[in-house]
Amino acid sequence: xxxxxxxHPKAPASLESLSKPTAKALLARAKNIPIPIFKEQxxxxxxxxxxxxxxxxxxxxxxxxxxxxxxxxxxGDVEHFRPKAYCQSLGPAKSRxxxxxxxxxxxxxxxxxxxxxxxxxxxxNYLLCCNRCNSSWKKNQFPVAANRSRxxxxxxxxxxxLINPFVVDPEPHFQFDxxxxxxxxxxxxxxxxxxxxxxxxxxxxIQRATKGAKLNKRYREYxxxxxxxxxxxxxxxMRALIDECRSKEPFAAVARYFVKQHLKISYYDLLxxxxxxxx
Ligand SMILES: [Zn+2]
Numbered sequence: 001x002x003x004x005x006x007x008h009p010k011a012p013a014s015l016e017s018l019s020k021p022t023a024k025a026l027l028a029r030a031k032n033i034p035i036p037i038f039k040e041q042x043x044x045x046x047x048x049x050x051x052x053x054x055x056x057x058x059x060x061x062x063x064x065x066x067x068x069x070x071x072x073x074x075x076g077d078v079e080h081f082r083p084k085a086y087c088q089s090l091g092p093a094k095s096r097x098x099x100x101x102x103x104x105x106x107x108x109x110x111x112x113x114x115x116x117x118x119x120x121x122x123x124x125n126y127l128l129c130c131n132r133c134n135s136s137w138k139k140n141q142f143p144v145a146a147n148r149s150r151x152x153x154x155x156x157x158x159x160x161x162l163i164n165p166f167v168v169d170p171e172p173h174f175q176f177d178x179x180x181x182x183x184x185x186x187x188x189x190x191x192x193x194x195x196x197x198x199x200x201x202x203x204x205x206i207q208r209a210t211k212g213a214k215l216n217k218r219y220r221e222y223x224x225x226x227x228x229x230x231x232x233x234x235x236x237x238m239r240a241l242i243d244e245c246r247s248k249e250p251f252a253a254v255a256r257y258f259v260k261q262h263l264k265i266s267y268y269d270l271l272x273x274x275x276x277x278x279x
Contacts, residue, residue, distance in 0.1 A: 001065055001193070002253045003169040009053040011123040016046040021117050025151065035114050035150075038085040043120045047078040054078065054128035060248045063130035064165055065138075065197040066204055067251050070128060079127050079134045081164050082155075084120035086112040087148070088140040092195075097202040102136055115140070118151045127164070129197075137198035138162075145188070161192035176254045178212030181205035211251040215244055215258045235279045238263075242270050 021042050028035045054076075055061060061070050070076035094105030119125040129138075142148075145159030163170050173190030176183055183200050185191030194200050218240045225233035244255040245267040256267040263270070273279050 001067060001163065001165050001170040001174065001199070002247060002256070003171060004060075004064065004165040004247075005167070005169065008124065008166045009056065012050060012053065015121065015123055017121045021120065025117050029151070035117075037112050038115060038117055040085050043084050043117075046121065047080075047126055050126070051075065051078050051128065054126075062248075062250060063133055064127040065129050065133040065193075066199055067253060068130045068132075068204070068207070069250050070130060074131065076128050076130050077134045079129050079138070080116075080119065081125050081127050081162070082116035082119050082160075083140040083142050084115050084117055084125075086115040086140055087142050088112045089143065090139065090141055093198070096198065096200050096205075098132070098136055098198065099203065103198055103201075112140070113148070114150070116142075124166075127166070132201075132203075133197045133199075137201070138196050141196045143192050143196065161189050162196050163189050163193045170253065171256065174253065174257070176208060176212075176257045178215055178254060178258050179209065181207065181209030181212060181254075183208070208251050208254050211244070211254050212258070215241065215255055218244070219258075219262055238270070238279050239274065242267070242274060245270075 021038050025035045055070060062068060063070060063076060089109045090106045091109040092106070093103040097104065116125070141162075143161040145161055147158060149155050149158040163173060168189070170190075170193075173185060173187045173193065174183055175186055182205055183194055185194050198204075218237050222234060222237035222241065225231075225237055241255070241259055241263075243249070245252050245259060249255065259265065259267055259270065270279070
């Protein structure tokens, strides 16, 4: 996951809103009776038709959570960051190998609770993500550190644990092992995001390890050039490392972490050096 602040696609001129569930919920509130736990099918899928807004260069064509490329063969989902119909916590998966489709042994932990029905057609609540992160792992989970916000209350007060890369810089929350491809949460938000989206699933580890092998190769080239005093080769290897960190590259977060760990400099500082033609 990489930071996408300021990169959320512009909302289309006309955006659908559906009054039925909202009216039902508001009526329940006015009558002082519990707001219904909606079903997915209570909300017609209008958001899917806006997918093309997200599959654009500025969005990098990747899953917002796991950074897997969204390609024509697997076009991804427009997903609700905060679940629209209901919230449902899930128990731990028995393993992180989900090649069979669903996460093994992940069952409901407790009853479903009121969702964020008023955000069902809210543009800022949409993300583009891969089907595996959305449908197999995240589903209707949305853990919060404080009390869940309800309609009319400040969303920021609930202490969302899942990281929205359009709002929060994910970098301080994760660390990666470039050899094994493993990810580790450094904060409660990092830990929760890994768990909810299954970012430590085996299939992702394998892909991140492949990326890590590429990074290690470039780094060895850099060290070799440094040893030989070959400035040209040194800069070439450094630029290749910078390229691996670009937002559009799959698993750029691994590359940025690697660069920071090995070169003791951030990707953004390296970019600045490149801009000034220092490398
Ligand atoms: Zn994903």
